[in-house]
Amino acid sequence: MTAVEFSPRVALASLSGEADAEWARAASEYAGLAFLGGIALDDRSREAARELVARDRNEFLPEDPVAFVDEQLTALADAPIRAGFNVRSATVDPVGEAARVCAAHDAILEVNAHCRQDELCAVGCGESLLRDTDRLCEYVATAAEVGATVSVKVRAEVPGVDLPATASRLDSAGASMLHVDAMDSEPVVRDVVDACDCVVVANNGVRDRETVHEYLGYGADAVSVGRPSDDPRVMARVCEATEAWFAAGD
Template identity: 40%
Template sequence: MMDAFDRFGLLINDRVVRTPVAIASMAGIVDADYVLERAEHIGLAFIGGYSIDRPTMDAAQSVASSGDRREFICDDPVTELQAQNAKMEKSDVVLGVNLRGSSPEAFRVIAQALGSAIVYEIDAHCRQPEMIAAGCGEYYLKNTEKLLTVVRELKNEGVTVSVKIRAGVANDDRALAKKLWGAGADILHVDLMDFGTAKLRQIRNSCPLMLIANNSINTFERMKDMLSHGADIISLARQSDSRTLAGLDAAITRYADEDGWYNAPKQLCRGGDIRSLTFCCMPVKECPLIPTLARINLPREDYIRMKMEGVKGTPLDDGKQTCFGSLAWCCKTSSPCMFRNMTLKQVGLSNKEYMRLKRDLSDTIMGRVFHDVSTDKRS
């Protein structure tokens, strides 16, 4: 599993996520058996959704009785989820449970029964009228203070919290992402609907949470597009068949082994998110860098100092023949540059190693931006 960590750098609950391909929950369909049949090609899976209190259990019964949708129907959700968890214990797949509850207490009961080894995903995504009337699903996106309360209560149990949302339902997805981060959420699982990468980039620029992108991501090109705009992981639901999952897993593994940074952002001048500051040059000309630094309240001098300190003692500190005297200011390997390539050859640094070092620098920048810089406006 260490190879997978070196390749992707993904950890959840101190467990290596072997590939950034996940299965999203589908009520009445995705359970432990469904996941285990596909375990070879995924790193993370959310079973469920499971209704965990009387209002949502009644709603599930009503939805199922219509015949249009399947649901997981059980009178004792604790026992059912313990049984599902037990089936997954020997699997390398990191397990998450997607929960439909109408009160913080309902989520606390499940967390106390199952412990801290799994991810608890609050379903703020379901749009069935019965579920919304029961006080869960999209109800939480219109009543965000109640959602934040559930996040806080779960975090008080010392567990990892994911929130599954549908983009475009809340008044402002960027503001919601910030609030969820502030409340203690660890993962934001976003059904992008028809919004695409622009929405994902906005959310990435609003919080440092692990981001899972969802909705029709069933080709490698679509997957790469999501990863390059801020996603850490992509998830599939209806098309989570073994063939599609295997293809995505193989393609992203091959790409990571060749490139060195599996979800490297596009460059800022080409629509990249905040992570792409790692590829930006000195702030000496009018380009997207200048307004970006202003939006995140990062003075130019601090930006320069941050990058120079971030590469000190690393091979990126070299590069006297580059435009600004250090590889800290050089762009992605996908962009042709004679001076960068010449320097890499001189210092004996491969393109893959260079991109990994740029990823490390990006992590430093993200920590500085989100933990040291106060801001209310990112886009």
């Protein structure tokens, strides 16, 4: 792993309305990177987030989302974990604004091309952004041009999306990391690794030695944990398995 360093090579995946600085600090014993968020940045994505809240989903809806990114990253300034922020936007300009804040904190800006909720997809966020490679590459280039280290959260099994080909284009656009939700197609991680020079973080069902070593065996540089990230038992197993894998490789 070269472009983006963190240790241990375990990341905490963003959880809407839950993944804040306090959450990241609590799991910092077991992870080297935490993606806060996701946070809706522009009017259309924020309206979609409000609709999600209306049907009982958790969402961050601060009055000023870019200021919220700054506040949360500031709160992690002395924490023993690298930070990233997962962002959603139907328009590109707010992505650049959030990227400037992330760059100032040496944090990673993660473009969300992953969420599949209907409300978000309807306004051009999440999975619908993954289907629009030109626009997704514009988001990545905009964030990279202001000095941010850029990750893109993507998912497998999206009809019509050639994920390795998309990975190659995102690499060329300026992405340093791809955060891959493999769904039930774990070998796609190997295809993404082969298609680009980005750091690849594998996600989905990471719980124990078996799942960690499966993803790392496909060539992933790191793994990430989502829902169980607040369970110390799961995190300890994942951290131990990850460190053992790379220690054996050394």
